[in-house]
Amino acid sequence: MKNFKLITLLVFFVAGxxxxxxxxxxxxxxxxxxxxxxxxxxxxxxxxxxxxxxTCNGKWTINCNEDxxxxxxxxxxxxxxxxxxxxxxxASETRKATVTITAGDITKKITVTQTAANDPNDGGGxxxxxxxxxxxxxxxxxxEYDNNNRISIMYDVDWxxxxxxxxxxSGKITSINVNGDVAPMEYKGNTSIxxxxxxxxxxxxxxxxxxKIVGDDYxxxxxxxxxxxxxxxxxxxxxxxxxxxxxxxxxxxxxxxKTPKWFLQYRDWWWDSFFDTNNNKNSVKWPDNTTNILNLxxxxxxxxxxxxxxxxxxxxxYTK
Numbered sequence: 001m002k003n004f005k006l007i008t009l010l011v012f013f014v015a016g017x018x019x020x021x022x023x024x025x026x027x028x029x030x031x032x033x034x035x036x037x038x039x040x041x042x043x044x045x046x047x048x049x050x051x052x053x054x055t056c057n058g059k060w061t062i063n064c065n066e067d068x069x070x071x072x073x074x075x076x077x078x079x080x081x082x083x084x085x086x087x088x089x090x091a092s093e094t095r096k097a098t099v100t101i102t103a104g105d106i107t108k109k110i111t112v113t114q115t116a117a118n119d120p121n122d123g124g125g126x127x128x129x130x131x132x133x134x135x136x137x138x139x140x141x142x143x144e145y146d147n148n149n150r151i152s153i154m155y156d157v158d159w160x161x162x163x164x165x166x167x168x169x170s171g172k173i174t175s176i177n178v179n180g181d182v183a184p185m186e187y188k189g190n191t192s193i194x195x196x197x198x199x200x201x202x203x204x205x206x207x208x209x210x211x212k213i214v215g216d217d218y219x220x221x222x223x224x225x226x227x228x229x230x231x232x233x234x235x236x237x238x239x240x241x242x243x244x245x246x247x248x249x250x251x252x253x254x255x256x257x258k259t260p261k262w263f264l265q266y267r268d269w270w271w272d273s274f275f276d277t278n279n280n281k282n283s284v285k286w287p288d289n290t291t292n293i294l295n296l297x298x299x300x301x302x303x304x305x306x307x308x309x310x311x312x313x314x315x316x317x318y319t320k
Contacts, residue, residue, distance in 0.1 A: 032058050032104035038170055040206075041099075041110060044258060045117045047088040048148060051169025052110060054080045056103050066097035069112060083169065089114045129257075131317040151259045154267075165259075173260060193262065200266075208261040 037053035054060060054076070061075045062082065072083040089095060099110040133140045144153040150171070154163040164177040176183045186194040193202045203212040205224070213220040223231040234241045295308040299318070307314045 032056070032106055034060065034101065034103040034106045034108060036101055036108045036110060038110055041084065041112045041170065042258075043086045043112065043114045044149065045089040045115050046149075047086045047114070049169070050084045050086070050112075050171065051081055052084065054082060054101060056080075058103055060101055060103040062099065062101050064097055064099050064112075066095070068095075068114075069097045069099065081169070084112065086112065086114055090117050092116050129316060130319055133315040133317070135312055135314075145257060149257045151257060171258060171260065173263060195266075202262055202266060204262055210262050210265045213266070 033056065035055045037055075041050045041052065043050060056078055059075070059077050062071055063074070064071075068087040068089070070085045072085075073080070084099065086097075094116045095114050097112045097114075099112060101108045101110070129143060131140060131142045139158040141157065142155045143151055146152040146167075148167075148171070150165070150167055152165055154165075155161070156163070161179055165173055166175050166177075168174050172187065173185055175185060183195055188194070191204050193204070194200075195202070200213055200215045202210050203214075205211050209222075209224065209229075211222050211224070218234065218236040220235075221231075221233045222229055223233075230245055232243045232245075234243075295306075297305045299305050303318055304316055306316070
């Protein structure tokens, strides 16, 4: 009889454990919540590491449709930061991979794009631009880069200002320090950035270019056609200035690096009447309908060497 009672108690105990486990496992089949910090990641042809964050209340797994992508972990529980590693791309074509994160019945996808070998806009090879000289030496900038081909320090000679940049694992700028004055970045997904230092809000398109800037007393709207900026409308108070642009057929990289495009644009927003980050603009139509021609010269390997408009020259100096 005692043995029967003992067996009965063991049966109920094991049954209780089974029920408890099934309730815990229900988190992978019931009210699962899953989100990821990125929908797109970009890496140079040289390969390298990227990161994205997973927010989840249960178990998750990761897989990829291409073998040139690997992860530091392929499964886990709850929140985590995942490191993605891309191998070097030796092919002459850009390639893409799809990363799929699954939790229960929910899936999230991230597209990883890797530039082609020897792509002039890559940034995976040499980082050529080390100095800009404006107006025949009157104003100049110098640049230093980190190991991921991103601007780490920018020195403004005219204003005696040193800009220092910090990045997260996904390549986003997390802060900019200018002579000790730190400007943190506030991101709203992948489409909006608030620059706390200046108080401006930037809206980005899917290619990472700025389409709108809203400041304290002005707005600026930029329009693109086939990836090129074709119109710039600047409004301040009751004044509106509209510039339209035409292009030549040759493109050369402005910054052959992986610094986010929005910053390269924003730094020179006052120059938007003259050029965009593709450096292929050759004429500007002002509000009075006069057309100013921007004369461009290039180095033997296709990099922009000088830009001249109305006698004002900007010179670019590269490493070899």
